[in-house]
Amino acid sequence: MTNFINARLEAACFTPGQLLTQDLALPEIAVAGRSNVGKSSLINALLNKRLAKTGQTPGKTRSINFYHVDIKDSLSFRLVDLPGYGYAARSKSERNEWQKLISAYMNKRESLKLVCHLVDFRHGLLANDRELQEYINSTGKNIFVVFTKADKIAKGKWKSTRDKYILDRLYSIDVPIITSSDKGEGVEALREFIAKYLAQSQEKSHEDS
Numbered sequence: 130m131t132n133f134i135n136a137r138l139e140a141a142c143f144t145p146g147q148l149l150t151q152d153l154a155l156p157e158i159a160v161a162g163r164s165n166v167g168k169s170s171l172i173n174a175l176l177n178k179r180l181a182k183t184g185q186t187p188g189k190t191r192s193i194n195f196y197h198v199d200i201k202d203s204l205s206f207r208l209v210d211l212p213g214y215g216y217a218a219r220s221k222s223e224r225n226e227w228q229k230l231i232s233a234y235m236n237k238r239e240s241l242k243l244v245c246h247l248v249d250f251r252h253g254l255l256a257n258d259r260e261l262q263e264y265i266n267s268t269g270k271n272i273f274v275v276f277t278k279a280d281k282i283a284k285g286k287w288k289s290t291r292d293k294y295i296l297d298r299l300y301s302i303d304v305p306i307i308t309s310s311d312k313g314e315g316v317e318a319l320r321e322f323i324a325k326y327l328a329q330s331q332e333k334s335h336e337d338s
């Protein structure tokens with residue numbers, strides 16, 4: 130078991146300027162994806178705590194929310210809830226704000242080690258998911274795909290569905306994990322993946338320095 134403990138909301142940043150006030154010593158794992166894909170639900174499942182607001186009006190989360198998390202007997206990190214994208218009702222100025230905030234974060238944040246890209250397991254990658262993947266790639270950050278809401282698909286079809294998506298141009302540093310926050314499926318696997326990934330990236334940064 131990988132235990133994520135002492136989780137707490139550390140900051141909510143609405144503007145690029147607010148991002149500069151944080152210390153960058155802690156490694157960060159971000160959670161990105163379309164509005165309503167299940168980002169906040171998965172964060173709560175990972176943390177075993179209802180910290181992130183779920184089921185809000187799609188597109189309502191405007192801020193980047195930082196959760197401080199300790200891993201039992203191991204290191205600490207931040208889990209970062211990025212504002213959702215792809216909601217048609219948003220105005221152009223709102224989209225610009227979103228873009229500015231996201232790019233200020235993604236392009237400049239050295240402590241950002243990995244972006245977990247959440248994708249609805251029923252749909253696979255939609256056009257704006259592909260745009261997001263291209264964008265993250267252009268920033269040089271690693272992408273790891275995590276499928277959400279798997280409880281909506283019969284378990285017997287999980288493997289074939291995943292394989293189909295993998296073959297259809299998808300960027301991910303490892304085989305995507307299939308999750309359901311509702312049923313708790315895949316949540317422990319994702320915790321383990323994150324803990325391992327952080328341990329490896331810490332080793333690597335020691336070697337480099």
Ligand SMILES: Nc1nc2c(ncn2[C@@H]2O[C@H](COP(=O)(O)OP(=O)(O)O)[C@@H](O)[C@H]2O)c(=O)[nH]1
Binds near residue numbers: 163165188
């Ligand atoms: N069936 C099912 N519904 C989910 C799951 N995760 C989230 N949802 C629902 O999807 C909606 C959006 O979830 P939320 O976590 O707020 O998405 P966010 O906008 O990406 O943060 C809510 O109504 C959730 O209850 C899941 O694993 N299974």
Ligand SMILES: [Mg+2]
Binds near residue numbers: 169170183190
């Ligand atoms: Mg949310």
